[in-house]
Amino acid sequence: MGKNINIPDYIFESSWEVCNKVGGIYTVLSTRAKTLQDEFMDHVIFIGPDCWSEDNVCPYFTEDITLFSDWRIKACKSGMKVRVGRWNVPGNPIVLLVDFSPYYKIKDDIYSNLWNYYHVDSLHAYGDYDEASMFSYAAGKVVESFYNDNIEKSSKVIFHGNEWMTGLGLLYINHVLPQIATIFTTHATSIGRSIAGNNKPLYEYLWAYNGDQMAEELNMQSKHSIEKQTALYVDCFTTVSDITAVESKELLDKAVDVVLPNGFDDDFVPTGAEYIRKRKNARKRLLSIANALTGSEYKDDTIIVSTSGRYEFRNKGIDVFIDAINRLGKIENLKKKIVAFVEVPGWVSGPREDLYERLNSGNTFCTPLDNPNLTHWLHNVDNDNVLSMMQYLDMKNSIHDNVQLIFIPCYLTGDDGIVNMNYYDLVLGNDLCVYPSYYEPWGYTPLEAIAFKVPCITTDLAGFGLWANTVKGSDSKLEDGVEVVHRTDYNYDQVVNDITETIHRFVLLTPDEIKKIRNNAQKLSKKALWSKFIKYYHDAYDFALQKASNRV
Template identity: 70%
Template sequence: MKDRVIFIGPNCWEQSDCPYFIEDLALFPDWCIKAEKEDNLKVKVGRWNVPGQPIAILVDLKPFFAIKDQIYGRLWEDFKVDSLHAYGDYDEASMFSYAAAKVVESFYHYNIDRKAKVIYHGNEWMTCLGLLYIQKAVPEIATIFTTHATSIGRSIAGNNKPLYEYLWAYNGDQMAGELNMQSKHSVEKQAAWHVDCFTTVSDITAQECRELLDKPVDYVLPNGFENNFVPKGASFTAKRKQARKALLQVANALTGDKFDNNTLIVSTSGRYEFRNKGIDVFIEAMNQLRFCDSFHKKVVAFIEVPGWVAGPREDLQERLNSGKSFETSLCNPTYTHWLHDADHDNVLCMMKHLGMHNLPNDRVKVIFIPCYLTGEDGILNLPYYDMVLGNDLCVYPSYYEPWGYTPLEAIAFKVPCITTDLAGFGLWANTVKGANCEIEDGVKVIHRTDYNYQEVAIAIKETIYKYATFTDSQVKACRSNADKLSKKALWNKFIIYYQEAYDFALRKAEARNNKMNL
């Protein structure tokens, strides 16, 4: 879409330069002056420093906190959104959402011809207040809301309640009160009902929207992927070798065990949602594999989710910097970074409960990397995308996963993965095949329900066991199938769904405005 698409974000980098944003003073200079003088909008205009370099507008949301009560009051008057129970991130998200909408309103009136077709597309509940504002204040603009996961559905799942078996029986409003989610649920539900086009990212979340927001989606917009940053040829081989070396060096320095290149490297990653992302069942599966007498291959399993990290372990840094290999373990050889309140960390507590201490005789070692992998973590110092391709298998056994970028990213890097049919991506993979996907297809999709936790753990264990017995030619075929499947989820395959949704929204906005002008 080139410069016909503009992204809006919060200006979070007042004291330093944002590494992802390049300011361009030549873009809309007159409007920037007007926006500040007349609309009290402090904006920076530039481009995101990513392929395509789309235009981005960063807005300061702080000035709107002073009038948030008036904003919430108007929202109640216009749409009956309940902001009285707001807490946590609700205020900050809402003030950004309002600021973004004011940017759109100002930009539209100053820069855009009235005959132009304009769409405002908000993602997730955090953009809903702005969507509602635009719907009221600038009805000429078509509005689209995409929920990637309903706030109340995620909360139900995260509170260890069975979501799927009783989905038909849940009342979203009642559950919002029970789980103290009234304000987020309220603004999301009203946006779903009032925007021109309501969408989500998968069929499984479409069911959730119908039941919990009482509003069927107009379109499903699956999450695509752009693979132009996946290395190719000799570069891919070199990066994979580098990642494996780094991961195995960390494993040796922590545990004192020796790992050759035949070691099976497995990982899970994503948000630290212990149950929703299946981190608990991943640990259980690794524990079961640890006691499998007929399994003789060494496995290092990494849990790469950001916890309450305090900093890199100095003793581990010292060992890594020495360049030596070690035959003795460090104290607490299960994690790479110090954690605040480690005694109450879910991963470490479960591993301790199961007796998973990475002892010398354990053929399966599990290592927790509790930080964002930006390339500057102090231990691995490789960004996530340079690490993921070092895996042999990735495991994402989610209980709640509207789509699932992590498995899609894994197979784009030719790493076969294990997921579930409660993930939108897993359902999509099964649909592409026309049957249940097996690991030979590049993705193993495990059937998961509210209650089959142990069956899922066993299936993960058995799939890893099976993959470990593959011949080189079988591994090559499996990795090739993973790569082929990922190419069916490229944006050039999925953009058509967006085009259809945009057309739907524009037609609805046009009909509304024609009616208003009669």
């Protein structure tokens, strides 16, 4: 794109994950906030769902009744329920949390208008569709109210929505305030994720899939419809990587206008003595958990490997990771012991009391607990995919096994009852992280890993993996800080073997070689800072404002 001529005066950005830590979009928005705040101080306003009660206070939000108090009182009198405050992340941007529950009573009218104006099919709605749509509509009403009450009509205003859950609000603003420029970012198409999650080959047949037809086959009509129509009608349609841009064009019948790669803010990554201390503490905690579960002895040179993310067994490559760790255990004469962790949130019923007691004793152990592969009890222990695959592969974590695999099935927020450390304090304890994704529009977990100087393995079906290859100018290798494994619809076995061999190769490296790889990993992460990637957002703002100006 050329030089931007349109700079917004106000930016509203909406997401279900504003002040609501659910997945990767929370990281996208919360780490980008400071970069935007530095440029548009307090003219960047995030809008999220007020899904918190008095008994369950939002830990990410600090209310400030002095902010826009006159407007807030007026909005509340008109029937809106909105709280104003700041997001407790670097930059402390202004946040409007909206209670969307009042709109359920007019849901049918909202959906009827949506059909009449934009032909969005809400007839097949189920699950979280209604909840997301009512939030989205509430967010649109808040933007409308704030704009009419607080903003000069000559101002250049952006309303940016993330994922299909914000589509209804974007279309509402597009209809009632066409002078506001709208941007829609799909971080993963709902139908693409569904095709992949239903074990259908996505990539080789992408050109032959009809998005509307697949939505009907997979019972995704309403989510697909709001996503597709939003992409078609907003001023600027965006996604987070080139691989998802191709997917969007095929499945949503709309080419993206701008690709917005996900950056990172590393202000909170520890350095120097603090990094050394935190890494030592993380390793000590992980090895203590492994010892208390298995009764095995772990020396200081034990290699710690992990995978993490959402519990999408195939899409995130959790199956590949387990298989690779199993094959690693069959290699004779491994030079070092390896303990691997699967850190994805399952259906936890509670922390294991027997494990808690062992950890709390401060002792080391030479006998295993029953079920030495699990840190928390699960409601669905007999039907859990991770445990079922470990059982199928006969992975028992026997005391003398050189390679062991442990499932930590909880959110690592620091209060799970066993690990009791948050994810960012734990990830730097790893020697190597593995993210062998089949479906991954971007991939924050590998970017986070290398920011903490932990080299990783990912695939070229992840947006991040493709970006790493682009930076290298060829296939990125472990020596560069990121090993990007080639993955297709059909080469599962080869991917498992490649990952097994890469981990084994890492085990054989000297301390100096590992130190160089760790430094290269961190250097690569510096190229993905928001200060480098924010320019793409300026392109999107310029594109959307120009389109809105022409329309009005």
